[in-house]
Structures are given as structure tokens and as C-alpha cells.
Amino acid sequence: MNTPDNLKYTKDHEWIKIDGDTATIGITDFAQSELGDIVYVEVETVGETLDKDEVFGTVEAVKTVSDLYLPLTGEILEFNEELEDEPEMVNEEPYEKGWMIKMKIANQDEVKELMDAETYKSHIE
Numbered sequence: 001m002n003t004p005d006n007l008k009y010t011k012d013h014e015w016i017k018i019d020g021d022t023a024t025i026g027i028t029d030f031a032q033s034e035l036g037d038i039v040y041v042e043v044e045t046v047g048e049t050l051d052k053d054e055v056f057g058t059v060e061a062v063k064t065v066s067d068l069y070l071p072l073t074g075e076i077l078e079f080n081e082e083l084e085d086e087p088e089m090v091n092e093e094p095y096e097k098g099w100m101i102k103m104k105i106a107n108q109d110e111v112k113e114l115m116d117a118e119t120y121k122s123h124i125e
Contacts, residue, residue: 001029001124003028003029005116008115009114009115009116010069011115013027013028013030013034013124014026014027014031014068014069015094015095016072016111016114017099018111022077023074023102023105024102025070025071025099025103026090026094026098026100027059027090027094027098027100028094032091032094035066038059038061038090039061039088040087041059041060041084041087042058042059043056043101044057045057047075050074050075051073052071052110053069053070056070056101059087071114072106072107072111073107073110074103074105074107075103075104076101079101080100080101
């Protein structure tokens with residue numbers, strides 16, 4: 001499994017790339033492999049401010065639908081609209097083209113609660 005060291009992770013298998021007060025979020029390589037072929041990604045929360053652990057969208061695979069949980073409190077700024085036409089990018093490049101949302105972080109202290117790559121690797125073993 002690919003688990004980049006420069007990202008943060010959640011127990012719900014989201015990855016977070018932090019750049020100042022903005023975070024880019026997607027699902028991990030482990031999560032996409034467990035889900036299988038992803039056929040649809042839905043995020044209808046752009047412009048909304050949500051609390052940590054609230055559902056910000058769903059990802060639909062051939063066999064299941066899974067909720068996406070916000071790892072940090074903040075405002076959803078952007079959805080990766082390329083996923084509307086090419087949801088398989090989540091399977092192919094979960095950490096690059098397969099990102100799902102960008103958000104403005106409301107509480108930087110919550111970042112300390114996220115897992116680093118080594119902790120996440122232990123979590124999925």
C-alpha cells in the first residue's frame with residue numbers, strides 16, 4: 001500500500017494534505033483498494049461549514065456506498081469536479097488526481113489529532 005509520509009491520515013481512511021489553513025482531502029490507497037472499482041463520488045457540501053467527523057459526501061463502488069467523514073472542522077471550498085466524469089481516478093491516483101475536496105481549516109489544534117504515515121500503517125495492518 002502506498003502511504004506517503006508527507007500526509008496526515010484518519011481512522012476512517014481519509015488522507016489530508018495541509019497547506020497553511022487549507023487542506024486537500026481524499027481517501028487512502030488502502031480505502032480505494034478495499035472499496036474496489038469506484039463508479040461515483042458525490043459531494044454536495046461545497047460552501048458549507050461542517051464539524052469534524054460529519055459526513056461531507058459519499059463514494060460509490062460497484063458493491064457498496066461509503067460515507068466520507070470530514071477529518072477537520074471547516075468550510076468546504078472546492079470539490080474535484082473531474083471526479084464527476086472520471087471517478088476511477090480515485091482508484092488510479094488516490095493521492096494526486098483522485099483528491100476529493102479542499103477545505104479551509106477552522107481549528108488548527110485538530111490537526112494534532114491526525115495520524116502520521118507510520119501510525120496509519122500500523123492502523124491498517
